[in-house]
Amino acid sequence: MxxxxxxxxxxxxxxxxxxxxxxxxxxxxxxxxxxxxIVRLTLKTLPRGAQNVTEFFLEWIIKRSEEYMGKNGPRxxxxxxxxxxxxxxxxxxxxxxxxxxxxxxxxxxxxxxxxIFFSTHYFGIKAKGFFxxxxxxxxxxxxxxxxxxxxHIIGELIRPxxxxxxxxxxxxxxEILLGILATLLVTFAFTxxxxxxxxxxxxxxxxxxxxxxxxxxxxxxxQALVFTMLAMVYVAGAVxxxxxx
Amino acid sequence: MLNxxxxxxxxxxxxxLIGMVLIWxxxxxxxxxxxxxRAAGVKDNIESAEKNKTEAExxxxxxxxxxxxxxxxxxxxxxxxxxxxxxxxxxIILKARQEAKNVLDKTYEKIDxxxxxxxxxxxxxxxxxxxxxxxxxIKENLSHKVNDRMVDEVLAEIxxxxx
Numbered sequence: 001m002x003x004x005x006x007x008x009x010x011x012x013x014x015x016x017x018x019x020x021x022x023x024x025x026x027x028x029x030x031x032x033x034x035x036x037x038i039v040r041l042t043l044k045t046l047p048r049g050a051q052n053v054t055e056f057f058l059e060w061i062i063k064r065s066e067e068y069m070g071k072n073g074p075r076x077x078x079x080x081x082x083x084x085x086x087x088x089x090x091x092x093x094x095x096x097x098x099x100x101x102x103x104x105x106x107x108x109x110x111x112x113x114x115x116i117f118f119s120t121h122y123f124g125i126k127a128k129g130f131f132x133x134x135x136x137x138x139x140x141x142x143x144x145x146x147x148x149x150x151x152h153i154i155g156e157l158i159r160p161x162x163x164x165x166x167x168x169x170x171x172x173x174x175e176i177l178l179g180i181l182a183t184l185l186v187t188f189a190f191t192x193x194x195x196x197x198x199x200x201x202x203x204x205x206x207x208x209x210x211x212x213x214x215x216x217x218x219x220x221x222x223q224a225l226v227f228t229m230l231a232m233v234y235v236a237g238a239v240x241x242x243x244x245x
Numbered sequence: 246m247l248n249x250x251x252x253x254x255x256x257x258x259x260x261x262l263i264g265m266v267l268i269w270x271x272x273x274x275x276x277x278x279x280x281x282x283r284a285a286g287v288k289d290n291i292e293s294a295e296k297n298k299t300e301a302e303x304x305x306x307x308x309x310x311x312x313x314x315x316x317x318x319x320x321x322x323x324x325x326x327x328x329x330x331x332x333x334x335x336x337i338i339l340k341a342r343q344e345a346k347n348v349l350d351k352t353y354e355k356i357d358x359x360x361x362x363x364x365x366x367x368x369x370x371x372x373x374x375x376x377x378x379x380x381x382x383i384k385e386n387l388s389h390k391v392n393d394r395m396v397d398e399v400l401a402e403i404x405x406x407x408x
Contacts, residue, residue: 022256029264036272043275045283058276077277078269086261102257107250111257 011098025102028089032082057081064229068236072127076235079119084228087112087167091220094175095213103223104175109168113160116231121156124238133238159234163227170223174216181209368403375399 014023039054047055061081065073087103094101102108124133137152138145185205188198379395 019250019253021253022260025257025260029260033264033267033271036268040272040275043279045279045286054276055280058273059280074277078265078273081273082261082265082268086264105253106247107253108257111254112261114254115258115261 020100021102021105021108024093024100025086025090025108027099028086028093028102031089032085057084061228064232068232069239072239076123076232079115079235080228080232083112083116083231084224087227088220088224091171091174091223092217094171095178095216095220101171101175103167104172106164106168109164109171110160112167112227113162113164116163116234117156117160119231120159120234120238123235127239163230167223167227170219174212174219177212178209178216181205181212185209368400371403372396372400 012023012027014020018026035050036054039050042049043051058077058081061077061084062074065076065080067073069076090101090103090108092101093099094104103112121133127133137156138149182205185202188201188205191198193201376396379392
């Protein structure tokens with residue numbers, strides 16, 4: 001997984017010896033903020049270049065939010081926009097040799113899951129009131145409340161875990177696969193075996209690695225999309241009123 | 246691989262929340278304002294274009310009305326001018342005919358006068374010729390008295406013949 005090894009300290013200095021995953025998540029956040037600052041400085045009424053891409057992305061988030069949450073959707077733009085970007089760039093970061101996806105660490109994905117968990121209930125309580133919000137955990141039918149309430153509570157508690165493990169598992173699998181292919185390439189190069197077999201195995205690893213990287217890029221996007229869409233669905237379920245349903 | 250590290254979890258949450266606040270304040274607020282401004286601008290432009298279109302349409306109708314009025318005036322003027330021309334033509338023809346009639350009358354008068362004059366001259370000439378002839382025929386033995394009577398008779402005869 002940690003492919004670059006000795007070069008890493010030189011290329012990505014970490015003077016305060018912050019844990020790698022935290023350091024990587026800071027890099028991701030810094031990249032996002034710097035990008036937004038650059039776009040902010042060149043913000044024009046008639047969009048061009050990076051502003052076009054940013055507008056396309058943010059409008060997509062706004063539209064999806066509106067689709068799930070109605071007119072309240074755009075209020076959650078900062079949450080969902082940052083969530084998607086953070087997860088997507090974190091996922092992609094692992095494709096660069098020497099870097100590691102923060103999302104390949106369960107603590108990061110669980111942190112993100114918990115943000116969604118608390119946001120969901122915070123906005124739900126804010127929209128419907130404490131009792132109004134928790135009422136829907138008990139029914140209908142309300143005579144089944146003793147059974148439904150614990151089931152719903154367990155379901156709610158499982159959500160951040162399912163979000164976290166899905167993302168973590170996919171990204172970790174991608175990183176492990178890339179790591180294995182890189183290791184195999186080196187291993188085959190120094191293994192004592194017939195020349196032709198050695199070259200074939202090396203070639204196999206060499207061809208497979210870029211293909212797995214492309215596939216990894218796709219996985220990065222899909223996982224970010226799934227994570228954000230599920231977060232939207234959870235928040236929408238909490239804040240939407242019966243009329244909006 | 247699955248080590249639970251509350252420190253990393255907490256830092257992730259704090260990093261995310263700080264990032265969200267920063268992005269909201271640094272970029273998204275301004276970005277949404279730009280989007281709203283643009284939407285308002287587009288709406289204004291569309292409204293302005295529609296207003297201009299309506300104004301242009303009303304102006305076109307007004308000009309069309311003016312053109313119709315001008316066309317009517319032109320048609321009326323042409324009609325009047327044609328009528329006036331015809332009247333003038335008739336007047337000129339009438340006047341020309343009148344003048345021609347006058348000229349003709351004067352010519353007839355002149356002809357009559359000339360005719361009379363000619364007749365008188367003819368009479369005198371005839372008389373003179375008659376006298377000359379008579380003088381030649383008779384030459385002698387005719388008294389002065391007889392001569393005068395003969396002259397008068399000849400004249401009377403000529404006058405009868407002239408009428």
